[in-house]
Every structure is written in structure tokens, then in C-alpha cells.
Amino acid sequence: MSNTERPATVFLEKGQGVILPTKEYSIPDIDISLQPIRSFKDLFRLKALTRIIRSPIVKNIFAARVFNLRSIESLKNARRSLEDVYYRDYETSIIHIDDMHSVNVDLSYEIRELKKDTYYLEHGEDCFINYISKLYNKFDQHVAKGLEFLDGLHFNCFITDRDGTTNNYCGHYRSSIQPVYNAVFLSRFASLCTEHPIFITSAPLKNFGIIDVSVNPDNVFIYAGSKGREFLDLDLCEHRAFIDPLKQVKLEELTRRVSELEKKPELEKFFYVGSGFQLKFGQLTIARQDVANSVPEEESVALLGNVTNIVHEIDPGGAVFKIIDTGKDIEIILTVDGDNGAKDFDKGDGLKFIDSCIDLHLGEGPHLVCGDTVSDIPMLEAVLEYTDDVYAIFVTRDTDLAKKVAHLCPNTLIVPSPDILLTILGVAALSTKRKKGCKAPGVFL
Numbered sequence: 041m042s043n044t045e046r047p048a049t050v051f052l053e054k055g056q057g058v059i060l061p062t063k064e065y066s067i068p069d070i071d072i073s074l075q076p077i078r079s080f081k082d083l084f085r086l087k088a089l090t091r092i093i094r095s096p097i098v099k100n101i102f103a104a105r106v107f108n109l110r111s112i113e114s115l116k117n118a119r120r121s122l123e124d125v126y127y128r129d130y131e132t133s134i135i136h137i138d139d140m141h142s143v144n145v146d147l148s149y150e151i152r153e154l155k156k157d158t159y160y161l162e163h164g165e166d167c168f169i170n171y172i173s174k175l176y177n178k179f180d181q182h183v184a185k186g187l188e189f190l191d192g193l194h195f196n197c198f199i200t201d202r203d204g205t206t207n208n209y210c211g212h213y214r215s216s217i218q219p220v221y222n223a224v225f226l227s228r229f230a231s232l233c234t235e236h237p238i239f240i241t242s243a244p245l246k247n248f249g250i251i252d253v254s255v256n257p258d259n260v261f262i263y264a265g266s267k268g269r270e271f272l273d274l275d276l277c278e279h280r281a282f283i284d285p286l287k288q289v290k291l292e293e294l295t296r297r298v299s300e301l302e303k304k305p306e307l308e309k310f311f312y313v314g315s316g317f318q319l320k321f322g323q324l325t326i327a328r329q330d331v332a333n334s335v336p337e338e339e340s341v342a343l344l345g346n347v348t349n350i351v352h353e354i355d356p357g358g359a360v361f362k363i364i365d366t367g368k369d370i371e372i373i374l375t376v377d378g379d380n381g382a383k384d385f386d387k388g389d390g391l392k393f394i395d396s397c398i399d400l401h402l403g404e405g406p407h408l409v410c411g412d413t414v415s416d417i418p419m420l421e422a423v424l425e426y427t428d429d430v431y432a433i434f435v436t437r438d439t440d441l442a443k444k445v446a447h448l449c450p451n452t453l454i455v456p457s458p459d460i461l462l463t464i465l466g467v468a469a470l471s472t473k474r475k476k477g478c479k480a481p482g483v484f485l
């Protein structure tokens with residue numbers, strides 16, 4: 041093999057190929073050419089390809105390596121392919137489930153986030169912040185207030201939800217790949233300003249879960265799925281909370297029964313829209329609506345009725361399952377013992393489980409908790425059991441929720457969108473001096 045033919049990550053040493061440690065930084069030369077998107081399978085395959093490109097881009101940025109600009113062209117082509125479906129037939133953006141069935145889709149998340157990423161990579165961070173500042177009202181005021189709120193603090197725990205908090209809501213979980221700018225802002229803050237950064241999401245951990253949609257560098261965040269019932273620590277070791285085997289059998293029966301609904305033509309769309317069908321550890325979720333409200337209300341309510349009936353047939357006394365209907369998703373969660381009998385496992389229980397496995401020193405603040413819905417409040421309540429030195433940033437336009445959070449935690453900031461939260465965190469980290477401590481390998485900051 042001549043020197044010009046060898047792969048970029050292989051050196052020749054005495055005639056032998058030596059693989060360099062830079063291999064993991066190489067961005068695969070995937071040519072995402074313009075392609076038709078006609079099915080969910082096409083959509084999810086295309087979005088998975090963007091993750092394969094985005095992930096090493098982030099890795100290179102954090103290792104202070106300049107990356108190959110060709111990869112930006114692939115991201116642009118991914119966007120153009122999606123625009124082709126979305127804008128050409130704007131009134132009826134159709135994705136086909138099979139030859140007989142199709143649903144309307146909202147691809148605005150996918151298109152917008154790809155556009156932001158290419159802008160970020162081509163124009164740099166200052167121009168990018170200027171660009172997104174035009175997308176939101178009072179962006180500058182919110183960011184200035186946020187920087188003052190964080191006040192250069194170094195947090196012990198940074199406990200955050202993902203969807204709706206650090207990530208804009210996406211119509212389809214499987215295609216909600218984390219954008220590059222998002223990962224850079226978040227991981228920079230996590231690495232420089234916090235000791236224990238933790239995502240706690242109600243989505244599964246893997247198959248298909250939070251680790252499949254994230255592009256943060258490895259070993260920066262602890263990822264917890266199923267509300268914290270399962271998590272991956274910084275050594276990539278997986279932990280799972282105890283589940284009563286008898287309850288597990290009931291959950292398996294429920295999974296089988298709900299899965300069968302996909303065979304009914306009028307119900308199969310629920311396996312593709314919004315969160316889709318997600319089998320989690322100790323929990324099952326099926327979407328009944330997506331963020332664009334593309335499912336007619338009567339069909340959405342009919343699914344809720346169907347699922348509720350199945351749950352009552354398997355668990356007539358209501359001791360095994362709790363049903364939580366968010367309006368978008370039906371979550372069926374295995375109960376745990378609470379002070380007043382059986383209760384659903386919440387993100388506060390998840391945080392305590394994580395703390396029981398890897399000591400988070402919850403008594404030592406300050407901590408920062410970020411969320412966007414009432415289901416994130418238990419994380420805040422759990423931390424407040426250990427110390428009052430807690431800060432909360434909630435992403436919401438719901439005044440009742442905002443009041444509730446502020447009542448619980450005096451150090452509360454409310455912001456209207458994930459991008460504003462990301463900008464506050466990303467910019468705050470720029471003015472922070474690095475503390476001594478173990479950081480993820482390859483993280484240059």
C-alpha cells in the first residue's frame with residue numbers, strides 16, 4: 041500500500057499498518073445525497089446518518105481539532121431531502137406507513153435543527169447566536185438575565201430533563217437527533233461548570249433511547265432513562281433498579297397486549313407518531329398525539345380508551361400500574377411503595393436510585409435542576425430534601441408551573457425556549473475558569 045492510498049487514520053511503520061488513536065475522531069465520508077423520503081423507515085435512516093456525522097464533529101470540536109468541512113454538505117443534503125417532502129406538498133406532508141396507510145408529518149424540527157447546525161458550523165458561534173436571537177422574542181434580555189442568575193457558579197449536580205428542556209420538541213422521538221450546537225453548548229457547560237451532569241428522561245436508555253439520539257462526547261454526562269430506573273454511568277457501566285418479578289410479568293403481558301394494537305389498521309399510526317411505542321425499563325409508553333396535533337382528537341381518545349381497558353383487565357385493583365396521560369403520551373408505569381401506598385416511580389425516585397449507586401454528594405450544593413413539565417418537579421423536590429442550595433431553570437410558558445417551581449425553589453429562573461437555556465449555559469461556561477478534576481478523555485476545555 042502506498043502512502044497516498046492508506047486511510048487517513050493509519051500510519052505505515054516498517055511496512056506494517058498502524059492504526060492511530062485518531063480513528064475515533066474521523067468523520068465517515070457518508071455522502072448524504074438528495075434522496076426521496078417516502079416512509080418513516082426512510083426518515084429514521086436519514087436521521088441516523090446525521091447522527092453518525094454529527095457525533096464525531098462534536099468530538100473534534102471538543103478535542104480542538106479542525107474537522108473536514110465536506111461533512112457540512114452532507115448535513116445540508118439531509119435537510120434538502122426533508123424539505124423536499126415537507127415544502128413541496130406543504131398542505132399534505134405525507135409519510136407512508138405501508139402501501140395502504142399514511143399519516144401527515146411535521147418535519148419542522150428536523151429541518152430547523154439541521155439548518156441551525158450548518159449555520160453554526162459555517163459561520164461560527166457569534167454569528168450563530170445572533171441568528172437564533174432573531175427567532176425568539178426578548179432573546180437578549182433572557183440570556184442576560186440567565187447569565188446574571190448563574191453568576192459564574194460551579195455546580196455539584198446538574199440534573200436535567202432532555203425533551204422540551206435542552207432539546208426542542210420533535211414530532212418523532214427516533215428522529216430527534218441532538219444537534220451539534222446543542223451538544224457543544226451543553227457539554228461545555230457540563231464539563232466546565234459542574235461535577236455531576238446527569239440527564240434524566242422518561243424515554244428509554246437504549247434500544248431506542250436517549251443514548252441513540254445524543255451526540256455529546258462520551259464520558260461527559262450520566263444518561264438515565266425510564267425516569268432514572270436505568271442509567272449509564274461515566275464508565276459506561278449500566279445500572280438498573282430492582283423490579284418485583286411478579287410486576288415484571290404483568291408488564292410483559294401488558295407489552296404483548298398493547299403491541300397487538302399495531303395490527304389494527306385504525307391504530308397502527310400511534311406506533312409511529314410522536315413518542316411512538318416505547319418499551320422502557322419498568323414502564324411502557326404509547327403516543328396518542330404528536331406535537332403538531334396531527335391525530336384527530338376522537339381517534340386519540342379512542343386509543344386512550346383501548347389502552348386503559350387493557351390495563352384494567354390485567355390489573356383490576358390498580359396496584360401494579362399507574363396510568364399517566366400527558367395528552368400526548370400514555371405512560372403506564374410500574375408502581376413502587378410510597379408513604380401512602382403504591383405510587384408511580386418518578387424522576388425523584390430515579391435520582392435517589394442513581395445517588396445510591398454512585399455517590400452524588402447531594403448534601404453539597406449548589407445544584408442546578410432543569411426541566412419543562414410537572415413530571416420534572418420530583419427531581420427538584422428530591423434534591424431539596426438534601427440541601428436548600430439549589431437553583432432551578434424551567435423552560436415553560438405555563439404560568440401555573442412557573443409559580444409552582446418558584447414556590448418550591450426561591451432561586452428559580454423561567455425561560456421560554458430550550459435554545460435560550462442552551463445559550464445561557466453555553467455562554468456562561470465561556471467565562472468560567474476550569475476547576476481541577478477529572479474530565480472526559482479528549483475534552484480539551
Ligand SMILES: [Mg+2]
Binds near residue numbers: 201202411
Ligand atoms: Mg421534558
